[in-house]
Amino acid sequence: MNSNSTDYVLADQVGFLLRRAHQRASLIFKNTFEDTSLTPQQFAVLAKLHEVNNVTQNKLGRLVDMDPATLQGVIQRLMQRGFVLRNQDPQHKRRLIISLTETGCEMLKNCFELGRQVSSETLQTLDKTDKSELLRLLRLISE
Amino acid sequence: MNSNSTDYVLADQVGFLLRRAHQRASLIFKNTFEDTSLTPQQFAVLAKLHEVNNVTQNKLGRLVDMDPATLQGVIQRLMQRGFVLRNQDPQHKRRLIISLTETGCEMLKNCFELGRQVSSETLQTLDKTDKSELLRLLRLISE
DNA sequence: ATAGTATTGTTTGTACACATACATTGAATG
DNA sequence: CATTCAATGTATGTGTACAAACAATACTAT
Numbered sequence: 001m002n003s004n005s006t007d008y009v010l011a012d013q014v015g016f017l018l019r020r021a022h023q024r025a026s027l028i029f030k031n032t033f034e035d036t037s038l039t040p041q042q043f044a045v046l047a048k049l050h051e052v053n054n055v056t057q058n059k060l061g062r063l064v065d066m067d068p069a070t071l072q073g074v075i076q077r078l079m080q081r082g083f084v085l086r087n088q089d090p091q092h093k094r095r096l097i098i099s100l101t102e103t104g105c106e107m108l109k110n111c112f113e114l115g116r117q118v119s120s121e122t123l124q125t126l127d128k129t130d131k132s133e134l135l136r137l138l139r140l141i142s143e
Numbered sequence: 144m145n146s147n148s149t150d151y152v153l154a155d156q157v158g159f160l161l162r163r164a165h166q167r168a169s170l171i172f173k174n175t176f177e178d179t180s181l182t183p184q185q186f187a188v189l190a191k192l193h194e195v196n197n198v199t200q201n202k203l204g205r206l207v208d209m210d211p212a213t214l215q216g217v218i219q220r221l222m223q224r225g226f227v228l229r230n231q232d233p234q235h236k237r238r239l240i241i242s243l244t245e246t247g248c249e250m251l252k253n254c255f256e257l258g259r260q261v262s263s264e265t266l267q268t269l270d271k272t273d274k275s276e277l278l279r280l281l282r283l284i285s286e
Numbered sequence: 287a288t289a290g291t292a293t294t295g296t297t298t299g300t301a302c303a304c305a306t307a308c309a310t311t312g313a314a315t316g
Numbered sequence: 317c318a319t320t321c322a323a324t325g326t327a328t329g330t331g332t333a334c335a336a337a338c339a340a341t342a343c344t345a346t
Binding site: 007008009010012013014015016017018019020021022023024025026028029040044047048051064065112115116118119122123125126130133134135137138139140141142143 | 150151152153155156157158159160161162163164165166167168169171172183187190191194207208255258259261262265266268269273276277278280281282283284285286
């Protein structure tokens with residue numbers, strides 16, 4: 001028995017469900033972070049810089065899973081708002097070292113609680129077991 | 144004991160993991176659908192039209208979970224390639240009825256198998272139970 | 287050392303995603 | 317009937333996401 005087109009239900013495909021889930025999570029983030037005007041990606045960069053400050057732009061990109069081209073734009077917007085600095089590595093002229101400014105660090109402190117709210121609201125329909133199950137499975141399919 | 148910034152690990156947040164997973168799924172889609180030059184969203188529209196042809200653009204948007212503004216662009220690109228038609232509803236001058244063309248239908252037939260491959264490869268690290276678990280959980284957090 | 291290669295970052299172009307503002311039409315209410 | 321309101325689609329602007337082409341610097345092997 002061969003598979004045919006009737007087997008294919010869009011709403012049952014992971015990719016489709018991932019897009020939907022991601023869009024909903026982004027919406028919750030947007031509403032929760034409204035006052036800060038930070039995007040999820042901008043916050044991800046700041047939060048990662050708080051974990052490991054003074055990183056190469058390239059390495060930072062790998063840590064937050066963003067393209068060099070994409071990260072470049074994100075960094076620029078964060079620089080314009082004074083949250084981040086970009087300095088040349090004295091040892092390697094080609095490298096740029098990204099670091100949090102005082103302003104960025106201050107802003108960030110008020111954001112961690114918001115970040116927790118976003119995660120909590122995104123997962124609110126799941127019980128405790130399902131919450132950690134979902135995280136585990138997402139990690140598994142992201143390599 | 145109050146929570147502080149050290150509690151917040153970016154890599155443990157759903158939103159971050161959802162973005163990563165979605166990006167990986169998109170990459171797999173891109174590679175698999177290389178020859179067709181269809182994007183995930185364009186294929187989603189075609190696949191949905193195969194399920195329910197002759198829909199209002201607005202309703203189609205709700206079915207594939209896209210903004211009116213976003214869908215408008217997707218539809219335009221599908222029209223340019225002759226996969227889709229957009230006709231005015233005679234009863235409601237304001238509405239546009241979207242339908243698959245012969246060309247679109249033909250193209251689509253060869254795509255279902257590719258779509259299955261994408262889903263399969265995206266989930267390849269999971270066992271059977273985990274696969275359906277993930278789908279269930281994603282549905283739960285997408286309302 | 288020199289040549290070739292890998293690393294790192296920018297630029298440009300296409301495609302979502304969505305907010306906001308706008309235009310038009312159909313329906314509902316007084 | 318007229319005014320208001322909801323539904324539907326368009327236009328524009330900002331922000332990802334990524335490919336491809338480019339540029340410049342470090343590294344490696346001969």
